[in-house]
Amino acid sequence: MTAVAVIVAGGQGTRIEGKLPKQFLNLGDRPILAHCVQRFESCETVDQIVLVVPEDYLGYCSQTIVDQYDFKKVKKIVCGGRERQDSVYLGLKACPRNTRVVAIHDGVRPFVSPRKISESIGRCEEKKAVILAVPAKDTVKRVEGGSVVTTLDRTKLWLVQTPQVFEYSFILDAYEKAIEDGFAGTDDAMLIERLGHQVTVVEGEYQNIKITTAEDLAMAERLIRKQHK
Numbered sequence: 001m002t003a004v005a006v007i008v009a010g011g012q013g014t015r016i017e018g019k020l021p022k023q024f025l026n027l028g029d030r031p032i033l034a035h036c037v038q039r040f041e042s043c044e045t046v047d048q049i050v051l052v053v054p055e056d057y058l059g060y061c062s063q064t065i066v067d068q069y070d071f072k073k074v075k076k077i078v079c080g081g082r083e084r085q086d087s088v089y090l091g092l093k094a095c096p097r098n099t100r101v102v103a104i105h106d107g108v109r110p111f112v113s114p115r116k117i118s119e120s121i122g123r124c125e126e127k128k129a130v131i132l133a134v135p136a137k138d139t140v141k142r143v144e145g146g147s148v149v150t151t152l153d154r155t156k157l158w159l160v161q162t163p164q165v166f167e168y169s170f171i172l173d174a175y176e177k178a179i180e181d182g183f184a185g186t187d188d189a190m191l192i193e194r195l196g197h198q199v200t201v202v203e204g205e206y207q208n209i210k211i212t213t214a215e216d217l218a219m220a221e222r223l224i225r226k227q228h229k
Contacts, residue, residue, distance in 0.1 A: 003121050004099045005040040005049045005073075005163065009033050009061075009107025010080020010087035012054060021054060022211060023107045024064070028224040032211060034065050035110030041073050043114035045121045046103065048075045052091040053107075055079040085184055089175045095168065101125075102171060103163035104188050108211040111223060112163065112204075120165040120202050128167040129192045132204035133158040161204045164188045170197075 009023040023033040033051075040046045051074055053061045058077055066074045078094045080087035088104055095102060101124050103117060116132060123130045136157040142149045164187065166174075174191040178184070185191050189199045211220050 002047050002096065002098045003045055003101045003103065004095045004168075005046050005103045005105060005117075006052065006088065006091035006095065007033070007036055007040065007049060007105050007107050008052045008080070008084060008087050008091060009036075010052045010054055010084070011108075021057065022217070023053075024057065024060070025217065027110060027211075027217070027220055028228065030069065031065060032110050032220075033061070033107050034069050036105065036107050036112070037065060037071050037074065038069065039110070039112050039114055040103070040105070040117060041071050043117045045118045046073060048096065049073045050075065050091050050094050051077045051107075052080045052087045052094075053077060083184070085175075085178070088188060089179070092168075092172050092175060099168040101165060102168045103165045104171075105163040106210055109162055109208055110211070110220065111207045111209060112161075113208070116202070116204055116208070117163060120163055123200060123202055124165045124167065127198070127200040128170045129189060129197060129199040130165045130202055131187075131189050131199055132161040132163065132208065133201050134161065134204045134206055134208075135159075158201060160187055160189070161208050161210075162187075166192070 012021050024031045027035055040049055061077055076094045078090055081090055101121055120130050120132060136154050136159055139154055140152045140157055178191045192199055211217050
C-alpha cells in the first residue's frame with residue numbers, strides 16, 4: 001500500500017498580519033509548514049508527500065522548506081487553487097498512480113503526532129474514510145440573529161481535525177462528483193458524507209490546533225516552548 005500525504009498550504013494567511021502567508025511564519029526555530037512536513041516525514045507509514053502552496057511561493061517553499069530541512073519524502077510541490085477545496089483537488093491529482101491511501105492535512109496544524117497519523121492510516125486499511133476529531137469541551141449553542149435558538153447536546157459533538165485519511169480512488173471520485181454538482185464542503189469528509197458513505201472517527205489530540213489567528217500563533221509558540229523544555 002502506498003500512502004501519500006497531501007499537505008495543503010495554499011492560503012494567503014490574510015487573518016494574521018505579516019508579509020508572509022501564515023504557513024511560512026516562524027514557529028520556534030522553523031516555519032510552521034516545516035513543522036507539519038516533519039511530522040509526516042518522520043511517520044513510517046507515509047511513503048510520499050505532496051505540498052500544495054500559493055503559486056508565488058513555489059520556489060520559496062522548495063528552497064526554505066524542502067531543501068533547507070532536507071525533506072526526502074516531498075516528491076512534488078504544486079500550485080494551490082482559489083479555495084481550499086480547489087487546492088486539495090490539485091494535490092490529489094498530483095499523487096502518483098499507485099497511491100492507495102491519501103492523508104489530507106492542513107499546512108497550519110504543526111502539532112499532529114506521527115502516532116495519530118499512523119493510526120489513521122492503519123484504520124483506513126479497514127475503512128475507506130477516517131478522520132481525526134476530539135470531543136467538544138464547551139457548551140455549543142445554535143444562534144440566529146444574535147439570539148440562542150437551541151443548545152446542542154455536547155456529548156454528541158466532536159471537533160474535527162486533520163489529517164483526514166481516505167482510500168485514494170474513493171476521495172478522488174467524491175471530489176470529482178462535488179465539482180460536477182457545484183458543491184462546496186467545509187472539510188474533505190463532507191464530500192464523502194453527502195454521498196451517503198460512512199466516515200470513521202479516530203480520537204485525536206487537543207494539541208493538534210489549527211493556526212488561523214494571531215491568538216492561535218501565540219498559543220502555538222507556548223506549546224513549542226513547552227515541548228522544548
